Amino acid sequence: MTSVQIPEIRDSGAGTLTRRDRRRFTVAGCAGLVLVAMGLLLWQAGVPVPRFSASTGGHQEKIPDSGSEWSDPLLVQEERTVVNDGFLPVTVEALTAHGRGLAPSSVTARDGRGFPRVLGAGEELPVMIDYAVTDCGTAVETIGLRVRVERWWGTAEVEVPLAEEDSLWSTTPVASACEHAEHMAERSGR
Structure with missing residues (x-):
């Protein structure tokens, strides 16, 4: 029995995010920052609790x-x-x-x-x-x-x-x- 070697296939993009995933994470991060900023602004305005x-x-x-x-x-x-x-x-x-x-x-x-x-x-x-x-x-x-x-x-x-x-x-x-x-x-x- 002869062993046949299978050539290794190298994927240079293995483990990296696709463009679509990067875009999703960027949008989610920006949305999170906007929500935090809005929450702080509402808190300072005295909306949830009077100040x-x-x-x-x-x-x-x-x-x-x-x-x-x-x-x-x-x-x-x-x-x-x-x-x-x-x-x-x-x-x-x-x-x-x-x-x-x-x-x-x-x-x-x-x-x-x-x-x-x-x-x-x-x-x-x-x-x-x-x-x-x-x-x-x-x-x-x-x-x-x-x-x-x-x-x-x-x-x-x-x-x-x-x-x-x-x-x-x-x-x-x-x-x-x-x-x-x-x-x-x-x-x-x-």
Whole structure:
């Protein structure tokens, strides 16, 4: 038996993509990049989740008259300006405050108008937050603020972060109120 050698056939294009496949991958890659860019743009616009930020306008403790005795809890009134950071107008249904060791009593617009109200892109809404510091030992440094927004597809509730420069106060309203409470307790001999 003689063995016959079969000549090797070499295909120079073996393992490479055809033009058609290269075109498909290029189109799919470009479509993916466009989808990612559109998603980021919609996120920045505030479409899936509303985008807000807040800055502070100051605070004050509600101190009783000098003739009356100091009593717990110490009441604080804090001013903040909420800004719609999205590119689309939003309907604000309500604003609420929360925080451990704090008892929020109200969040109202400074102009006295109620809710719901529409905030345009970049529009500001100055609000007053009234709350009591009930426990200085467990109280958070800054009271949190949440916004409930009505959209055509449903309601969304988001936290409103303080602007970077406002979160670095030397003394927060809560710390200031607790220092005042400590000072008043020392004065009254508690």
